[in-house]
Amino acid sequence: MAYRLLSLDELVINRANDRHGELENETAAIAWLFNNRETHMKSLAADIVEVGEIYEPPLVSPDGGKFIVLDGNRRLTCLKVLENPRRAPNIELQEYFSALRNKWKVGFPDRVMCQVESDRDRVDEILFRRHTGTQGGVGQSTWDDRMKANFINRTGKGNAVSVADQVEHRLKAAGMMPGRRQMPRSTMNRLLSSEVFRNRVGFSIRKGRFEYTHQEEKVLSALKRIASDLAGRKIVLGNIWDTDGKTYYLNKLQSEGVLPGDPDRLTAPKVKEAASPQSSQIARAPVARQPTPRQRIHLIAKADYGIAWPGRLQRHRAIWEELQYHLDISVHRNAISVLFRVLLELSIENYISQTGLSIDSNSKFAIKALKIAADLQSRGKIDAKYMGIIKKFQNSDQLISADTFNRYVHSSNFAPSGDHLIALWDTLAPFIVECLSA
DSSP: OEEEEEEGGGEEOOTTOTTTOOOSSHHHHHHHHHHHHHHHHHHHHHHHHHHTSOOSOOEEEEETTEEEEEEOHHHHHHHHHHHOGGGSSSHHHHHHHHHHHHTOOSOOOSEEEEEEOOOHHHHHHHHHHHHSOOGGGTSOOOOOHHHHHHHHHHHOTTOSSOHHHHHHHHHHHTTOOOSSSOOOHHHHHHHTOSHHHHHHHTEEEETTEEEEEEOHHHHHHHHHHHHHHHHTTSSOGGGGSSHHHHHHHHHHHHHTTOSOOGGGEEEEEEEOOOOSTTGGGOOOOOOOOOOOOOOOOSSSOSSOOOOOOOGGGHHHHHHHHIIIIIOOTTTOHHHHHHHHHHHHHHHHHHHHHHHTOOOOTTSOHHHHHHHHHHHHHHTTSSOHHHHHHHHGGGOTTSSSSHHHHHHHHHOSSOOOOHHHHHHHHHHHHHHHHHHHTO
């Protein structure tokens, strides 16, 4: 395997690309890509212009003094047509690519880093692994919905609305953009990549619309501070690469009183329509009919509980998802009751570990829960009424008690009921979520 910088003139779009079979020449291959993939080609070209590169090196092979492109034909076709828009197969596309070329921010590349392979058998082996499915793990493994969601929540890429665009537009309108240095948009999108983090700053993105969840003035002040930290490089991408990094930074802002608090919360989200270029392009979701209520079949309701899952909570999350998506409460009551107990205890230990709360490790399960609840109340996370519920947790004669959970694990005569388990979960869910969010 070798990598070489090759000029665009040395690279030939493959007339025998497996996408279309054998065609007459390079011109015909370019025309086929646009005739059959026009929307994709235009989107790809726009992305290349925006980022200024094509990321993956194309796979090429020597061919009569030039190099035939065997993987990466779409990317290199876009570069060739951007270099010379007259190569596009019709006037409309020529005008489109001319306009795109004018948006190129830096010097247009005359050479491209390519992976050069002379052995065509080896090339076919590479293509086989890249493009013919997973092959039982040998080929590229596509992401399922959860994997895609993990990526979007981590990076902010793929969201229908650019959070950075929305933030920048509102700060400019309020005259609050910090200094002259440009705010790193990708870093802002990564920091506020999911609702968990956006909600902490005081806004939400729902159905393609920006909504304030807290008082606008307080939210804008927080966003100004964040934009200033990013623009001044006090916070860089490496600081907020993962969930722990984002949480640490937002916790710091909260401790300084920068983020909005409960007194600033709006009774209903405030929709703030921004006259930004994007706002007119956002499709309004049709009003859906309310579904008929269905009996719950899993312990944990299928709702977003607002937990940002860092890597250290890997097992906690796995148990949570088994209880939320997999175990049927009408069939797996014993398994659910035991896992519920495990999740509660792991959540309690997480809170103690993350907050440094002073609790004797030999303390009983119920005592730990009570001390954590007292700490949560002192921080304003729970109110006195909910504190009263947790206080009863240590009483064995209560429906919701530590003794009940102990019996789930140790008693041979204690049969859990589905309705009781759901009642337990609905009561303790706020406590468990706070413990996992510490």
